[in-house]
Amino acid sequence: MQRSRSESPAELARLVVDIGNTTTTLALFTGDAEPVVESVPSVMFTDSAAMREVLADLSRKHCTPQAIAICSVVPAAAAAGSALLESLYSVPVLAIGSDLQLPFHLEYGNxxxxxxxxxxxxxxxxxxxxxxxxxxxxxxxxxxxxxxxxxxxxxxxxxxxxxxxxxxxxxxxxxxxxxxxxxxxxxxxxxxxxxxxxxxxxxxxxxxxxxxxxxxxxxxxxxxxxxxxxxxxxxxxxxxxxxxxxxxxxxxxxxxxxxxxxxxxxxxx
Structure with a gap:
């Protein structure tokens, strides 16, 4: 889904997927409202059918995301999750990483x-x-x-x-x-x-x-x-x-x- 030229990023429905070592949290942001949040075990990302059901249910109850980001400390799950989300929503998935524009200056070895x-x-x-x-x-x-x-x-x-x-x-x-x-x-x-x-x-x-x-x-x-x-x-x-x-x-x-x-x-x- 492409966003309208007149829409600012803050106006879009934004899905953030935080994949941790144990738990994955999905947050749907709209405007400045508090996000809708759901959590699932991170191992679920190895089961694409189960994750499709979770994501479809989130969209049905609330809205379809127009912008998506994945924040992950589990590389394999991040790759699988990005592929799944892009196939479901036809929206490029932004991977949170140090190559992005940041609001702070990062000095770190690697x-x-x-x-x-x-x-x-x-x-x-x-x-x-x-x-x-x-x-x-x-x-x-x-x-x-x-x-x-x-x-x-x-x-x-x-x-x-x-x-x-x-x-x-x-x-x-x-x-x-x-x-x-x-x-x-x-x-x-x-x-x-x-x-x-x-x-x-x-x-x-x-x-x-x-x-x-x-x-x-x-x-x-x-x-x-x-x-x-x-x-x-x-x-x-x-x-x-x-x-x-x-x-x-x-x-x-x-x-x-x-x-x-x-x-x-x-x-x-």
Whole structure:
């Protein structure tokens, strides 16, 4: 479907597909309204018939997308998803990547290895906190930190295992430790093996993240003279961990989707 010359990118119905290691989220944006959001397991992208049904149902209930972007950290799923979406909607699919026009300046060793989800989160953070420095944290399968200064320059980042990965590794790499679902413990110290694992991973992650935020904030203040440092937190486990972190400006599980939509609009204009 071709868009009218008179239509701006913001007026189009825009589908963003965020393919993560575990979950794929589909968001349909129209105008400035909050998106319609649905999630499916990422493995569904290996079943084209099932995905066709999901996408057809989304279009029936809402509207047919006129512009599409894929933000993916799973290359094989991204390729399959792009082909499927183009065949369904006859619309070119924009792949979120460092070759796009960006609202921030990226300095990174190999741009091609900078994850699409991190690009989208940085784009949204820069848009949301214009002319302010920001620490963008994604608490998902992995926990990532990305830092922008007030001029929109990318300062660097960190990557560490996510809380579910920590729990899985303890179980997989030991003979007797059980797999434990991580939620907020009732107390700091556990009184069973399961409670000790849960407390160790939950509070360990909280203290790691909060300690790193303070260290990064200190660097920005000392090296760049920044007076205000914003913190945005997203990701599947953001609602679990972020309330314990203290000075967080925004918790938004849709931040990567919003950033992908922003990049889609910027690169359609």
């Amino acid at each position: 741009h091609n290895t900078f994850g699409a989800d991190r690009l989208a989160l940085c784009a949204w953070s820069c848009h949301l906190f214009a002319r302010k420095s920001v620490i963008a944290i994604d608490i998902g399968t992995a926990i990532t930190f990305d830092v922008l200064d007030a001029s929109g320059m990318y300062r660097g980042g960190l990557i560490m295992p996510g809380i579910d990965m920590m729990s899985g590794a303890l179980h997989a790499r030991t003979a007797q430790l059980p797999q434990v679902r991580i939620n907020k413990p009732a107390s700091l110290l556990g009184r069973s093996t399961e409670e000790c694992i849960r407390s160790g991973i939950f509070w360990g992650a909280v203290k790691q993240i909060s300690g790193l935020v303070e260290a990064i904030r200190g660097d920005l203040v000392r090296d760049s003279g920044e007076s205000t440092v914003e913190v945005i937190v997203t990701g599947g486990n953001s609602r679990l961990i972020a309330p314990e972190l203290g000075a967080v400006s925004v918790i938004d599980e849709l931040a990567v989707l919003r950033g992908s939509d922003l990049l889609l609009r910027m690169n359609l204009a």
